[in-house]
Amino acid sequence: MDFNSKLRNVTDGKIGLCIGLDPVLDRLPETIRTSREPLYAFNSEIIEHTHDIAAAYKPNLAFYEALGDEGWRQLEKTVQAVPDKCLVIADGKRGDIGSTAAAYALSLFDRLDVDAATVNPYLGADALLPFLERVDHGAFVLAVTSNPGGADLQELVCEGEPLFRHVIRMARRLNGSGNVGLVVGATRPTLWRDVMDVAVDLPLLVPGIGAQGGDLGLLKSALRDYPAPTLVNASRSIIYASSGADFGRAAREAALNLADKLRE
Amino acid sequence: MDFNSKLRNVTDGKIGLCIGLDPVLDRLPETIRTSREPLYAFNSEIIEHTHDIAAAYKPNLAFYEALGDEGWRQLEKTVQAVPDKCLVIADGKRGDIGSTAAAYALSLFDRLDVDAATVNPYLGADALLPFLERVDHGAFVLAVTSNPGGADLQELVCEGEPLFRHVIRMARRLNGSGNVGLVVGATRPTLWRDVMDVAVDLPLLVPGIGAQGGDLGLLKSALRDYPAPTLVNASRSIIYASSGADFGRAAREAALNLADKLRE
Numbered sequence: 025m026d027f028n029s030k031l032r033n034v035t036d037g038k039i040g041l042c043i044g045l046d047p048v049l050d051r052l053p054e055t056i057r058t059s060r061e062p063l064y065a066f067n068s069e070i071i072e073h074t075h076d077i078a079a080a081y082k083p084n085l086a087f088y089e090a091l092g093d094e095g096w097r098q099l100e101k102t103v104q105a106v107p108d109k110c111l112v113i114a115d116g117k118r119g120d121i122g123s124t125a126a127a128y129a130l131s132l133f134d135r136l137d138v139d140a141a142t143v144n145p146y147l148g149a150d151a152l153l154p155f156l157e158r159v160d161h162g163a164f165v166l167a168v169t170s171n172p173g174g175a176d177l178q179e180l181v182c183e184g185e186p187l188f189r190h191v192i193r194m195a196r197r198l199n200g201s202g203n204v205g206l207v208v209g210a211t212r213p214t215l216w217r218d219v220m221d222v223a224v225d226l227p228l229l230v231p232g233i234g235a236q237g238g239d240l241g242l243l244k245s246a247l248r249d250y251p252a253p254t255l256v257n258a259s260r261s262i263i264y265a266s267s268g269a270d271f272g273r274a275a276r277e278a279a280l281n282l283a284d285k286l287r288e
Numbered sequence: 289m290d291f292n293s294k295l296r297n298v299t300d301g302k303i304g305l306c307i308g309l310d311p312v313l314d315r316l317p318e319t320i321r322t323s324r325e326p327l328y329a330f331n332s333e334i335i336e337h338t339h340d341i342a343a344a345y346k347p348n349l350a351f352y353e354a355l356g357d358e359g360w361r362q363l364e365k366t367v368q369a370v371p372d373k374c375l376v377i378a379d380g381k382r383g384d385i386g387s388t389a390a391a392y393a394l395s396l397f398d399r400l401d402v403d404a405a406t407v408n409p410y411l412g413a414d415a416l417l418p419f420l421e422r423v424d425h426g427a428f429v430l431a432v433t434s435n436p437g438g439a440d441l442q443e444l445v446c447e448g449e450p451l452f453r454h455v456i457r458m459a460r461r462l463n464g465s466g467n468v469g470l471v472v473g474a475t476r477p478t479l480w481r482d483v484m485d486v487a488v489d490l491p492l493l494v495p496g497i498g499a500q501g502g503d504l505g506l507l508k509s510a511l512r513d514y515p516a517p518t519l520v521n522a523s524r525s526i527i528y529a530s531s532g533a534d535f536g537r538a539a540r541e542a543a544l545n546l547a548d549k550l551r552e
Contacts, residue, residue, distance in 0.1 A: 048391070086384060086391035092399045093360035100356055117384055119408060120350060121435035121500075127312070127350035135356045144383060146410045146430060148437025166410060171385035173412025180454060182446035190444060236385075 027162035027203040030139060031227055034111055035253040039244075039286045040079025042113070042229065043279060044259025045070065045102060046087045053269055063088060064098040066271075068105045070263055073272040077279045080111035080139075080255050082229075103136055112138040113229065113255075117166060119144030119151050126154040133161045140164060142207055142229070145191045152198055159201040162227075167191050168219060170209025170232030179215075188215070192222045205229055210238025210256070216246035228254040233282070234261030240285055258282055291426035291467040294403060295491055298375050299517040303508075304343025305547045306377070306493065307539075308523025309334065309366060310351045317533055327352060328362040330535075332369045334527055337536040341543045344375035344403075344519050346493075367400055376402040377493065377519075381430060383408030383415050390418040397425045404428060406471055406493070409455045416462055423465040426491075431455050432483060434473025434496030443479075452479070456486045469493055474502025474520070480510035492518040497546070498525030504549055522546055 025033075034040055047063045059065045071081065083102060088095035106112050114136060118128045125147075132141045133155075140162035143155055155163040167188045168178055178188040195204050208219050210232035228247075232238035233256055240256075247254055262282070266274030289297075298304055311327045323329045335345065347366060352359035370376050378400060382392045389411075396405045397419075404426035407419055419427040431452045432442055442452040459468050472483050474496035492511075496502035497520055511518055526546070530538030 046388070084384070084388055084391075086382075086388045086395065089360075089395035090391045090399060092364055092395070093357045095395075096353075096357035096360045117382070117408070117411075118350070120348070120381055121433065124310070124348055124350045127348075127354045131350065131353035131356070131359075135354065144381070144408050144410050146408050146441060147381075147433050147435055148440030148442070150435055150437035151433075169385065169411050169415075171411055171414055173414035176412030176458060177410060177451065177454060178412070180446040180451065182444040182451065187441065187444065187446065187451065190441060194440060 034079035041283045042080040042255040042257040043078045045083040046259045064101045067102040069272040073276040074279045082113040085116040113140045114138040115142045117144045129154045162203045164205040164229045165195040167206045168208045170211045213242040225252045227252045231257045234258035298343035303550045306344040306519040306521040307342045309347040310523045328365045331366040333536040337540040338543045346377040349380040377404045378402040379406045381408045383411045393418045426467045428469040428493045429459040431470045432472045434475045477506040489516045491516045495521045498522035
């Protein structure tokens with residue numbers, strides 16, 4: 025099945041919840057932190073409690089690499105723990121020259137076996153192609169990021185319009201197989217019109233709701249007439265909803281709550 | 289020792305050779321490919337034959353991640369095999385929001401224990417800070433990359449000058465601790481004046497010589513009066529100098545040859 029169809033399935037063509045699996049050892053409940061595979065133990069319980077609510081899971085690779093090869097092993101087990109009916113997006117924001125990007129695509133799509141990846145546009149089109157040649161897999165190109173410094177380069181006006189609009193146009197040109205999406209942070213709502221205007225119908229992955237403080241109401245009103253499926257991601261506000269042994273159930277409550285608001 | 293001093297030591301303040309450790313399983317000699325730890329076996333022999341010539345080694349993380357956790361384990365062993373007198377630069381081109389960038393810095397500087405990393409500027413200044421707060425470690429910011437698509441965004445004219453010059457200015461503003469460098473590809477020599485003009489005295493890491501076809505003569509004449517230490521990287525032209533069992537000695541020959549040309 026091509027990636028766009030997978031994405032439409034899990035979101036019903038509308039807004040789906042994506043849960044960010046970004047476990048930091050120090051923040052895990054005592055019993056989990058001292059277990060043999062803490063990241064995996066934590067994630068598998070989160071997944072167990074939320075897989076009927078989530079459209080997708082998004083592990084950010086940094087939090088696994090912080091534990092080196094052992095972290096990678098637990099990442100691989102985490103991906104395998106996600107039921108087939110949910111997508112997995114490897115959030116690594118990779119970007120390198122063509123031959124190297126091909127190695128990253130191999131790493132993520134074959135070895136790790138995820139459905140999609142986030143990619144960085146700074147190296148241009150040929151650096152993105154190795155990801156996009158895999159039509160059954162998706163690539164979400166960073167356009168507008170959710171951090172304060174996102175504006176430093178992304179909002180520079182280049183040849184008549186902000187850089188992020190050039191990025192979005194590039195992403196659209198590369199969308200021959202319908203497997204390109206965009207990362208657009210919820211924390212910069214004033215840019216939403218400018219994004220959607222050029223994104224037209226590219227699927228969106230939206231971080232920044234929850235701990236980062238993005239306004240869900242503004243996001244939903246911006247998305248009202250947007251025709252493409254959108255994944256809204258929350259990480260810390262769900263996975264750390266409780267710091268105690270009941271973190272799985274608390275994550276479920278937080279996920280249900282956010283999913284309801286997305287559907288309303 | 290702060291990073292800038294380390295870099296001056298290994299380059300003698302001038303141009304040093306950096307060897308890219310980018311092993312692809314299919315390209316390794318038969319006897320190595322079938323060994324239990326092929327990437328590490330290959331790298332350790334390359335290092336053994338070249339450590340008296342190289343100022344630095346630069347493993348590109350993609351080629352290890354292509355083997356998942358097992359690749360990471362061999363990457364960790366590779367880093368440990370480099371003698372202290374040479375620098376190790378983790379080439380992962382990472383870039384993410386602050387809290388995540390901090391996890392990457394932990395992964396690379398503490399867990400993997402390398403001296404420096406390459407970082408992607410698209411997310412802006414706050415995404416680079418977690419790397420730069422570690423004054424004993426360096427961060428090389430992508431400015432001009434060596435691939436054909438590098439021009440797609442990097443040469444867009446933004447508010448009067450090409451994007452890569454904005455990136456370089458941002459890198460300079462962040463150089464309070466003297467541990468910021470730039471990645472500037474050797475394949476785009478027409479941009480060198482424009483780069484150095486704003487880089488002023490930031491150290492450079494220059495890929496694109498060798499298999500990618502960058503012209504060494506043009507590079508050297510551009511660097512003639514440049515006051516900062518520069519690492520010139522070659523990967524495939526050195527590590528694959530022979531496809532046979534004599535690859536270590538052949539790599540040494542290729543490395544000596546290039547080091548001589550850099551010194552001339």
